[in-house]
Amino acid sequence: MVKLISTLGTTPGGVIETYLNLIRGNYEAEDPHPVKIDHIYVIRTDDEAVNFAWSLIKAISPCCESVKVELVDIPLNIKDIYSREDFVTFKQKISSVINDGDYVDITGGRKAMSAAAAISAMTKGKAHVVTSIIPQSEYSRISNLISKFRGMERELSEAGRGNCEPAAKSNLNFCELLSKDCRTVVLT
């Protein structure tokens, strides 16, 4: 059993899609096969929009796609990757959780985060680097949709605890935050 370790930006950004594609063997690689994943680690900065994206991921799992594994939150005490110090903090943290065979998803977050994640995957354990690609139109649709979920903190909080009723009553459909047109590529 291996982990999926995803960097997170301001949109839920492929974390769940990458997970589903990996466990279904629905991805590009030399030898694609269903991957047994037991945890999803989400590593992220402490930014308001990123925190909101995290609350959406927590809600998608019980209220749309049933993700049977534990979601592990790894928030860092930095707002963004602005400096070399931020980069080192981020790289040290992600390196500390990567083991051999893990899948490191570089889809979300800043480019410096993607680079830190990819470098760590190559140097700390023989981990895979993976990314998911959605069409620009889907990215725009989902970015716009996120604003619909703003001001729905109570519904989101309940959904994050597995109670999807308040969100359903407010006509919030978490499945719309996922792209059906998502391609996952295992890069290394």
Added chain:
Amino acid sequence: MVKLISTLGTTPGGVIETYLNLIRGNYEAEDPHPVKIDHIYVIRTDDEAVNFAWSLIKAISPCCESVKVELVDIPLNIKDIYSREDFVTFKQKISSVINDGDYVDITGGRKAMSAAAAISAMTKGKAHVVTSIIPQSEYSRISNLISKFRGMERELSEAGRGNCEPAAKSNLNFCELLSKDCRTVVLT
């Protein structure tokens, strides 16, 4: 003497700013010092918007900041990084030009390009990974400005050959495509 090797996306995206900050020693690193750079390699996909960004970079050099080193174009025969095969093509190409001590700038282009560049810098030669950060407002300003240069192919072509007069007559100021508020960070 070392090279700066930059990935390019749809905006001129920091290539010249990174170069200027490196040669001036104006960057974050363990031991910042003026770097002697003899070539700038720009590696890029064959996309219309990326080709246009490249024509802007070629014009900035003679018509704004005087870049004393040779700009080397490395266009790839792929439109974008959509597949594993595209990633491998990109990674092989960038790996083939990296030598010890070079600076690999991951600022422009797709995240998968940044990851390929960072991994190549770490595995092929002891090269540095560098990125430049500009405020979001500056990014938006420059993205909007690029449209002003559309339809000015003749002026751009002349500027790329060092003749800045036609562009000046059309009130095109290439310096506006650079950000004065650009921070460069040497990540590794």
